[in-house]
Amino acid sequence: MTQRLSTNSDLDRMPTEEDLGRLQFTTILYYLQCTNPDNGLVRDKTQIDAPASIAAIGMALATLPVVVERGIIIRPFAAKIARRRLAFLLSCPQGPEPDASGYKGFFYHFLDIETGRRVWQCELSTIDSAILFAGALTVAAYFDGDTPDEIEIRRIANELYERVDWNWACDNGLTLTHGWRPENGFIPYRWRGYDEGLLLYFLGLGSPTHPLPPEAYAAYTESYDWRNIYGRELLYSGPLFTHQLSHMWIDFRGIRDEFMRDHDSDYFQNSRHATYVHQEYAIRNPKKFVGYGKHCWGFTASDGPGWIKKTIDSVEREFFDYVARGAPFGPDDGTVSPWVAVASLPFAPEIVIPTIRSFSKMRLGMARLYGFKPSFNQTYPLESSETGWWVSPYHFGIDQGPVVLMIENYRTGLLWNIMRHCKPVVVGLRRAGFTGGWLGD
Structure with missing residues (x-):
């Protein structure tokens, strides 16, 4: 596979439909190979002894329809994978104890990959739990057959979702908090203003047991920041993944909430503008980082060279570790993420x-196991790297899903079509005030 992609003729023509399929396949292997076969928990990253990530588990669930439709795993076996994974999560202890797996239906960000219990005194994460529930609802909508496994998938997925107490997570306010810790209570940050939290509100509003009030969504959108950037009118959020996460499941083309109706736009068009903003920022390259340009862009939450200051070519540069990079207002340290492009x-x-064609010509692993390395920095020299500059040594579970799912949505619209039949998502969108398009009036 690697040899086939290494010739000049292949590199010049990439990527074709076949190449996109190959990238999708190599990327999806992460969820097949970095999963504990005993319980279905998925490693956060490829680093040895990494714990499981709740968000990675959700994305792994969401990719199961892709592995079936692409002929990677037959449907009955994929259903067994989904059933086992969901059943283990349902069996994990919920409660206020600091070593439980979750509380009030939510899960801790990171779990021990063997026991499923909390590690590192990490937070009970509302957004990572939401990604898990989105994945669970995906398989519940897709596996709609009458086999024992598929019936059980729907039962368990709905039970996981319906036990979540969304109002508790608001901590007596209108908006959802970022999370909670048993040691000191709720995290003092809330999901307000446009970001990846959009998905949270649809799931919370659509709950048949503990639904958020519509006022919660109005409070979330109240601090939206509409800007003109490089001549493009858009709802601003710096990291590119914030313009993508909800779109992995929801087809926003033509459906609008009150805010988007007032601005004669929709969230799909907004993400298109944001994508162009990232490219334009790289073309302008105000901080003169190495490599930035028309075909080298994509700034998001990602791994980085580390928290270090370094003088390079007489310029003092400040580099970051894992942080939410953004464009055009930063933070920016020269790190680019192929997956987010x-x-x-x-x-x-x-x-x-x-x-993608340009990235494929760089030694970033497009045709290797798990696909593109998640981030790189050409400004940061590193002699030990085969490229001569820093490349992330790991793959991350939460970076694989967007590649797999958005390639599939581009090719067939598979996830979008599945989730049009997911009642909680449809109800959540309607309660948020969305109309038009496939939702109707």
Whole structure:
């Protein structure tokens, strides 16, 4: 596989439909190979002894329809994978104890990959739990057959979702908090203003047991920041993944809430503008980082060279570790994430495909196991790297899903079509005030 992609003729023509399929396949292998076969928990990253990530588990669930439709695993076996994974999560202890797996239906961010219990005194994460529930609802909607496994998938997925107390997570306010710790209570940050938290509100509003009030969504959108950037009018959020996460499941083309109706736009068009903003920022390259340009862009939450200051070519540079990078207002340290460019494929294929082609010519592992390395920094020299500059040594479970799912949505719209039949998502969108398009009036 690697040899086939290494010739000049292949590199010049990439990526074709076949190449996108190959990238999707190599990327999806993460969820097949980095999963504990005893319980279905998925490693956060490829680092040895990494714990399980709740968000990675949710994305692994969401990719199961892809592995079936692409002929990677037959449907009955994929159903067994989903059933086992969901059943283990349902059996994990919930309660206020500091070593439980979750509380009030939510889960801790990181779990021991063997026992499923909390590690590192990490937070009970509302957003990572939401990604898990989105994955659970995906398999519940997709596996709609009458076999014992598929019936059980729907039962367990719905039970996991319906036991979540969304109002508790608001901590007596209108908006959802970022999370909670048994040691000191709720995290003093809330999901307000446009970001990846959009998904949280649809799931919370759609709950048949503990639904958020519509006022919660109004409070979330109240601090939206509409801007003109590089001549483009858009709802601003710096990291590119915030413009993608909800779109992995929801087709926003033509459906609008009150805010988007007032601005004669929709969230799909907004993400298209954001994708172009990232490219334009790289073209302008105000901080003169190495490599930035028309076909080298994509700034998001990612791994980085480390918290260090370094003088390079007489310029003192400050570099970061894992942080939410953004454009055009930063933070920015020269780190680019190929996966987040790929995940914008449905929004702007005319600029994403040439960018994938450019990344494929770099030694970033496109044709290797798990696909593109998640981030790199050409400004940061590193002699031990085969490229001569820093490349992330790990793959992350939460970076694989957007590549797999957004390539599939671009190719077939599979996840979008599945979730149109997911009642909680449809109810959540309607309660948030969305109308038009496939939702109707």
